[in-house]
Amino acid sequence: MSATRYYRSKIGRLPFAIRTELNERIRDGATGPVILGWLNGTPEMTAVRAETGCADLNAQNLTDWRNTGYADWLDEQDKTERLRSMASLSQSIVAQTGGDPAAVGARILTAKLLDALEEANPVTQGELVKAFSSLRAGENDARRTELAGEKQQIDKERLALDRQKFQSQTVTSFMKKWYSDDRIRAVMENKTLDNDAQTAALGKLMFGELWDDPPKKQ
Amino acid sequence: MNSRTVILAFLAARYPAAYDENAILQRVNKSGLLDTPATADSVREELRMLSNRFKFVEPELERVSGEVFWTSTEDGKLEWVRTGQLHVG
Numbered sequence: 227m228s229a230t231r232y233y234r235s236k237i238g239r240l241p242f243a244i245r246t247e248l249n250e251r252i253r254d255g256a257t258g259p260v261i262l263g264w265l266n267g268t269p270e271m272t273a274v275r276a277e278t279g280c281a282d283l284n285a286q287n288l289t290d291w292r293n294t295g296y297a298d299w300l301d302e303q304d305k306t307e308r309l310r311s312m313a314s315l316s317q318s319i320v321a322q323t324g325g326d327p328a329a330v331g332a333r334i335l336t337a338k339l340l341d342a343l344e345e346a347n348p349v350t351q352g353e354l355v356k357a358f359s360s361l362r363a364g365e366n367d368a369r370r371t372e373l374a375g376e377k378q379q380i381d382k383e384r385l386a387l388d389r390q391k392f393q394s395q396t397v398t399s400f401m402k403k404w405y406s407d408d409r410i411r412a413v414m415e416n417k418t419l420d421n422d423a424q425t426a427a428l429g430k431l432m433f434g435e436l437w438d439d440p441p442k443k444q
Numbered sequence: 445m446n447s448r449t450v451i452l453a454f455l456a457a458r459y460p461a462a463y464d465e466n467a468i469l470q471r472v473n474k475s476g477l478l479d480t481p482a483t484a485d486s487v488r489e490e491l492r493m494l495s496n497r498f499k500f501v502e503p504e505l506e507r508v509s510g511e512v513f514w515t516s517t518e519d520g521k522l523e524w525v526r527t528g529q530l531h532v533g
Binding site: 242243246302303305306309310313316317330331333334336337340344 | 445457458459460461462463467504505506513515527528529531533
């Protein structure tokens, strides 16, 4: 629906806002009878009837509108959608070049980039948008890989720190608590126990119910 | 169609891009949407009205050139969507 194109039909005589609402209702799947019931009851349609002496809108009027005004409106919606997408793309390209995206300089640059995209013919425009989008996707993938690598490195460092902490705590604990424990000494000095049995006995003393015997070696 | 509606639609659809008054004047006249062609003074007046009264656009001073650039605000964008997203090519 062009804002300036003159539609000679009854619906075309309605104000822009009502025609926009009508188009939105059609797009949202409202049925013909529901739309006609609403539209014929609006004060704007009453004004058109009074002005032209025409009858209420009927199903044929609505079909004609679907093929003209509504089709034009869909076309404009599509253009607007493309424009918004180009504006958003321009903004993100400018943001990636650094600087404050909220600063006026970035907004001016966004406008210049958007102008260039708008001036390109539809084919070039599509190719440019596709190329920029793919460039962005590539950069995002590279950044994701970089972040995954950094995370892996952090995990490794954390594991090393945990190990170091565990070893240090175990040694400290052995020196402070277990070394002077008679039960521990008894196990250590019991020559009848083999290595596995000694480990299990010490483990039970030190960790109680939390101790799990390691699996037997084959 | 009045120039206020067309100016807001031009800036809101391109949010957050910023344009100077001359660029806005040329683009709204080129759109073919206006009942009568806009002038530099009428565009300036409408931009001030949209900014001071409605807060739908805002001016920003570019310090290097000393020029004023205009952008839509979030409210301006919402108003443009609410009123049917007029396309200004």
